[in-house]
Amino acid sequence: MHSLPKSVLESIDIARIPSPPEILLRLVRTVEDEQATMGELAGIVEQDPGLASRILSVANSPALRRGKEVNNLETCLIALGTRLVRSLATCLSIQRLFDRNPHLDKFDVADYWSHSLLVGEIARGVAELADYPHPDEAYLSGLLHDIGELILLSALGEPYQRFLVNSTEAPRLQAEEAQLFGTTHADVGGWLIDQWGLDSVLADGVAFHHASAAQIVTATALPQIVWLAQTLSTTAESTVELSLVVNRSSPKLEMSALLAVRERAIQRARQIAEALGISIADEFPKRRATPPAPMPLLADPTNPAAEEIAATVGGMALLQPLQQDLFQLGSDTEVLLALRESARILFDLPKIAILLANEKGDALSGEKVGAQPELFRQLAIPLVSSRSLAAAAVIGRQVRTTFDQTDSPTLLDLQLARALSADGLLCIPMQARSRVIGVLICGLSEKQYGRLLRRVPWLANFGKIAAISLDAVFEAAQHRQQVEAELTQQFSRQARQIVHEAGNPLGIIKSYLSILERKLPEDGVRQELAVLTEEIDRVANIVGHMTQSLKSTAPAGNIDLVGVLNDFLLLYADTLFNAKGIRVETALPQIELPVPVNRDNLKQIVLNLWKNASEALGEGKLIKISVSDNLIHNGASYVQLRVDDNGPGMAEDTIQALYRPKPIADTAQRGIGLSVVGSLARREGILITCRSQLGAGTSIALLIPKNRDSAAEH
Numbered sequence: 001m002h003s004l005p006k007s008v009l010e011s012i013d014i015a016r017i018p019s020p021p022e023i024l025l026r027l028v029r030t031v032e033d034e035q036a037t038m039g040e041l042a043g044i045v046e047q048d049p050g051l052a053s054r055i056l057s058v059a060n061s062p063a064l065r066r067g068k069e070v071n072n073l074e075t076c077l078i079a080l081g082t083r084l085v086r087s088l089a090t091c092l093s094i095q096r097l098f099d100r101n102p103h104l105d106k107f108d109v110a111d112y113w114s115h116s117l118l119v120g121e122i123a124r125g126v127a128e129l130a131d132y133p134h135p136d137e138a139y140l141s142g143l144l145h146d147i148g149e150l151i152l153l154s155a156l157g158e159p160y161q162r163f164l165v166n167s168t169e170a171p172r173l174q175a176e177e178a179q180l181f182g183t184t185h186a187d188v189g190g191w192l193i194d195q196w197g198l199d200s201v202l203a204d205g206v207a208f209h210h211a212s213a214a215q216i217v218t219a220t221a222l223p224q225i226v227w228l229a230q231t232l233s234t235t236a237e238s239t240v241e242l243s244l245v246v247n248r249s250s251p252k253l254e255m256s257a258l259l260a261v262r263e264r265a266i267q268r269a270r271q272i273a274e275a276l277g278i279s280i281a282d283e284f285p286k287r288r289a290t291p292p293a294p295m296p297l298l299a300d301p302t303n304p305a306a307e308e309i310a311a312t313v314g315g316m317a318l319l320q321p322l323q324q325d326l327f328q329l330g331s332d333t334e335v336l337l338a339l340r341e342s343a344r345i346l347f348d349l350p351k352i353a354i355l356l357a358n359e360k361g362d363a364l365s366g367e368k369v370g371a372q373p374e375l376f377r378q379l380a381i382p383l384v385s386s387r388s389l390a391a392a393a394v395i396g397r398q399v400r401t402t403f404d405q406t407d408s409p410t411l412l413d414l415q416l417a418r419a420l421s422a423d424g425l426l427c428i429p430m431q432a433r434s435r436v437i438g439v440l441i442c443g444l445s446e447k448q449y450g451r452l453l454r455r456v457p458w459l460a461n462f463g464k465i466a467a468i469s470l471d472a473v474f475e476a477a478q479h480r481q482q483v484e485a486e487l488t489q490q491f492s493r494q495a496r497q498i499v500h501e502a503g504n505p506l507g508i509i510k511s512y513l514s515i516l517e518r519k520l521p522e523d524g525v526r527q528e529l530a531v532l533t534e535e536i537d538r539v540a541n542i543v544g545h546m547t548q549s550l551k552s553t554a555p556a557g558n559i560d561l562v563g564v565l566n567d568f569l570l571l572y573a574d575t576l577f578n579a580k581g582i583r584v585e586t587a588l589p590q591i592e593l594p595v596p597v598n599r600d601n602l603k604q605i606v607l608n609l610w611k612n613a614s615e616a617l618g619e620g621k622l623i624k625i626s627v628s629d630n631l632i633h634n635g636a637s638y639v640q641l642r643v644d645d646n647g648p649g650m651a652e653d654t655i656q657a658l659y660r661p662k663p664i665a666d667t668a669q670r671g672i673g674l675s676v677v678g679s680l681a682r683r684e685g686i687l688i689t690c691r692s693q694l695g696a697g698t699s700i701a702l703l704i705p706k707n708r709d710s711a712a713e714h
Contacts, residue, residue, distance in 0.1 A: 004191055005182040008155060042074035049116045049143050049150075053192075055080070056140075058341055071137050071202060112150065115233065116143050118269045118285050123205075123229035125261035130253055132221055141205030141222060142229045147192060148185030148206070156181065174210045186210050228253070232262045233285055335473055336369060339466050343442065347452065347459065351420040351443030355379060355390060356470075357436040364390060364439055373419040376441075381412070383436070388412045390439045393427035399459050400427045403449040416441060424449070428459050430467035437467040437474075535571065535603075558594035559602065561639060561704065562627060568606055569625075576610055581619030587626035593639055595704045597684045602704075605680050608673035609643050609700060616698075617647040631703065633687070638703040649694040658688050658700075 026044055030036045045052050052073060059076035060069050070076050123142030127135040152160045163180060177184040190207025194200065205226035208219055216227045266285055336354055343349045353376040355364035362383050366376035385392040388410055393400040402409055402417070402424030409417075409424070417425050422443025430437040440463060444452075452459065565588060577584045595602075613623050624644040631638045657674040658681075681688050687703040 004188065008152070008181065008183055008188070038074050038077050041077050045077065046073050046120070046139065046143065047117060048113065049147055052140065052143055053147060054345070058344070071134070071140060073136070073140070112146065114269060114284060116146055118265055119143070119145055119226070119229045119233045121265035121268050122232050122262055123225050125265055126225045126228050126232075126253070126258065129257055129261060130221070130225065132225060134222075137202060138205070138222060138225045138229075141202050141226050144189060144193065145206050145209045145226055145230060146185060146189065148188030148190075151188050151192060152181065152183075152185055184210070228258065232258060233265075333370070335466075335469050337371070339440070339469075340371075343440065343462065346462070347455065348448070349426070349442045349444075351422055353416070353420065353441045354438060355381065355441065356438035357394075361436050364394070375415060375419045386410075388416075389425050390416075390427045390441055394429045394431070394436055394439050397429055397431060399429070399456050399463070401425065401444060401449055403444070403446060417443065426452070426459075428463040428466075430463050430470065432464070432467040432471035435467075435471065437470050439463075440466065558596050559599045560592045561595050561602070561641065562588050562591070562593050564599070564602060565606065565625065565627070565641075568603070568610070572607070572610065576614040577623060580614065580617070582614065582617050583620075583622045585622065585624045587624070589627060589629065593627065593629060595639055596707060597686070597704060601680045601684055605677050605686070605702070606641075608677050612673045613643060613645050613647065613698075616650075617645055622646050633703060637706045638687070639706060641702040641704060642699065644697065644699045646697040649696055650690075650692040650698055651694070655690050655692060658690055 030041055030044055045055055055073065055076050056070075059079050070079060120139045120143035124135045124139035126132075127138035132138055149164065153164075160181065163176065174184050174186070186207050186209055190203040193203035193206055201220060201222050204219065205222045208216060208223040209226050209230045211219070211223075211227060216224055219227075270284070339354070340352050343352055353366065353372040354369045355366045355376065356369060357363070358365055358380075364379070364381045364383065366372065366379050369377070381388050381391055383391050383395055385395050389400050389402065389405070402413065413425055417423065420441070420443030423446055424444045426442040426444040426449075428440040428442070430439060565586075569584075569586070573584055576582075610623075617623065622645065624642070626642045626644075628640040628642075631640050654674065658678040660678075678688065680686075681702065685705050689701045689703075690698070692698040
């Protein structure tokens with residue numbers, strides 16, 4: 001990690017990196033084009049060091065970063081998504097117009113941009129020539145190699161600008177910078193990339209681009225590539241230093257090949273500039289030694305009215321695109337994430353926590369808000385002014401900071417500031433109409449406080465937009481819940497009607513079977529009628545499950561597995577198998593086998609397995625039904641029920657319905673039965689194994705626990 005003087009670090013804390021408006025305008029248009037690809041978007045972003053650095057910073061921020069750092073721009077854009085990229089592009093475009101840094105107004109940003117673009121293009125060409133595995137990484141390091149100049153210009157202003165004008169030779173640049181300012185733009189650039197949390201090798205490419213030839217030959221490949229690109233951008237001659245590094249690097253880096261890379265890079269830089277309408281000096285790639293004429297200010301500082309109008313218009317233009325983007329987000333999580341990133345982009349506030357009002361609206365809590373310090377998730381602050389600055393901001397409906405308070409901060413406010421690693425707090429109330437939505441709590445330094453004083457109205461509007469957006473999301477969620485509740489009630493009413501209508505004929509059929517049973521002689525037919533009556537009761541119970549007032553299911557006592565199977569064979573064997581020419585073989589014990597499962601659920605499982613087999617098998621095929629006792633699995637005792645057939649077999653996705661049951665609406669006809677089997681088996685603690693081969697048959701085994709403890713464990 002690079003270390004910088006404290007004075008420079010404090011100045012850097014409020015520095016900004018400008019972006020050419022032509023590039024940002026084109027980026028916004030490309031994002032809006034539904035036919036544009038992420039590759040095209042990355043091609044625009046990579047042409048601008050400031051914009052590329054901001055995209056990298058956001059994509060690698062703690063809120064968005066997933067896993068290792070992202071160095072590829074296209075990958076960054078994919079990670080962010082077009083919605084957030086559009087917000088970034090819009091905010092940066094407006095920020096460029098309405099929030100200029102006066103220290104940069106006289107600096108030739110176009111000259112800086114064209115030089116950085118050229119070094120990036122040369123670095124990528126050199127990387128490809130040397131077979132470096134990450135040419136985009138080399139391009140990015142080259143593009144950002146002088147970013148420290150912008151940071152120091154923003155931080156130090158006129159003294160650093162005079163230094164750049166008077167120091168054009170690279171060997172003198174490093175020594176003079178260090179002597180005058182205690183650091184160099186190379187060190188600042190390396191430090192900045194370290195702060196973003198990117199790979200240290202990428203930072204090294206930036207930090208060492210002005211090293212001596214004797215030093216750079218000892219470095220790894222990427223710093224050498226960036227050094228060569230920087231040196232080639234300023235000289236076309238075969239200098240001794242350049243030749244030394246070329247000879248010590250890859251054997252493919254012949255001087256003639258490098259000069260060819262340089263010429264192609266110059267042509268590409270000119271083509272890009274021409275396409276974007278940006279003027280490049282005739283002597284390009286040589287950098288200008290004198291600054292251009294001062295750029296006009298947006299408002300006359302001697303005219304307070306004009307300055308106020310400019311600030312008002314700027315605030316409206318800055319926040320309107322944000323409001324449009326937030327309204328397109330679909331959840332509170334997305335809105336909260338966008339608010340954090342927007343505050344970071346618009347106001348340079350990277351340390352943000354969010355508290356939301358509870359249902360009663362009398363306290364602020366961070367319990368339901370993720371991606372922030374744990375302290376905020378534990379908070380429940382009553383809306384009493386004396387308790388905290390956040391509560392005072394909400395009650396007073398105005399932006400409040402630690403630095404504009406006359407009283408000493410409360411211990412809670414000191415805790416919150418420490419949690420955000422800041423000197424003080426900035427609290428922005430979020431209120432929509434008369435409803436309290438919450439508060440944005442930002443970590444703030446005294447330096448930032450001075451800079452944000454004139455932007456308090458913007459911050460207040462930002463809080464209002466945040467509140468309106470969150471309120472809209474909350475209302476939409478509440479509306480969805482109401483609709484779902486109404487649909488559930490409607491379904492319940494229809495289900496009760498169906499249960500009532502179906503119950504009448506089922507009751508009549510059951511009564512008729514009872515009369516028929518009394519008239520028939522006492523032989524095997526009466527047993528079949530008893531089984532049929534029991535099945536009618538089971539169907540009635542299934543229909544009853546359609547309502548909230550369900551009939552109680554059969555108690556989960558011990559039932560005779562063999563008896564249930566024999567009853568089912570008596571009732572269904574002819575219909576499912578014999579009538580279709582399917583042969584049935586059974587291997588059932590001649591004794592009772594009690595198992596502690598729900599009788600109706602077991603019947604439903606067996607019937608669905610048999611029905612599936614019946615639909616799959618053709619005439620002449622075979623189904624085997626067998627039961628085995630005393631199987632031990634993981635130390636527990638089970639009864640095994642197997643259903644084997646020599647049918648066509650099942651595909652993998654069909655089998656998966658046994659283990660991951662799907663909603664009936666999403667399931668193929670054959671998969672419905674298996675989904676029912678899987679759901680009921682899981683409820684009863686029954687384990688299922690399935691082996692199936694297309695064209696060779698299927699074997700499904702159910703391991704039914706012999707005691708309730710084994711079932712409960714599964």
